[in-house]
């Protein structure tokens with residue numbers, strides 16, 4: 001590659017990273033982890049779609065979609081959010097959660113714009129607007145290669161696992177943004193693991209985000 005092409009590529013990459021950073025609640029470390037998982041599903045030839053539950057302004061979605069929508073494995077990227085702000089909490093969500101109810105409302109069209117500007121192929125993206133309790137049953141996603149759960153609350157995370165865990169392909173990945181931060185999120189995941197007899201190894205990204213790979217060994221029954 002010529003010096004000019006190299007320089008333009010670096011400039012473009014920096015611009016994209018800046019755009020994504022501005023529209024994301026996740027930091028650079030968590031973004032790097034999601035990017036790595038989006039690349040690993042190609043490298044490890046895990047067929048299936050990419051699903052995100054909890055989109056907000058689209059930072060993490062853009063990180064995954066700019067890779068996944070151009071995958072030779074022809075993936076669709078599904079993005080689920082009410083875009084109406086955080087829903088009501090339950091006792092499991094712990095102190096401080098109540099303050100977030102109604103916060104983080106956003107415009108789904110702006111997410112679309114971010115995805116376009118950061119290089120995603122929008123023909124492979126489906127933004128599903130509405131509360132999970134209403135929207136999850138309207139879709140059919142038979143196989144998931146990467147599931148990103150970033151919806152904070154006990155009830156929301158529980159719905160994500162109940163609806164999508166079984167569709168995650170063997171060798172596929174599940175990333176949970178709030179496992180180390182929000183007690184309701186951790187409780188929903190831990191309860192699901194116990195109920196389903198799972199012992200997948202949890203990999204720590206930082207103090208809040210964790211991910212696991214769905215392996216046969218992690219399914220004890």
Ligand SMILES: C[S@@+](CC[C@H](N)C(=O)[O-])C[C@H]1O[C@@H](n2cnc3c(N)ncnc32)[C@H](O)[C@@H]1O
Pocket residue numbers: 023024025026053054055056057058059060061080081082083084085086087104130131132133150151152153155156
């Ligand atoms: C922490 S934000 C997501 C941050 C985003 N992934 C990023 O990169 O910045 C959590 C999102 O989850 C959504 N959410 C939480 N529970 C939901 C539910 N039950 N139904 C629909 N959306 C929900 C909220 O609307 C909010 O936009």
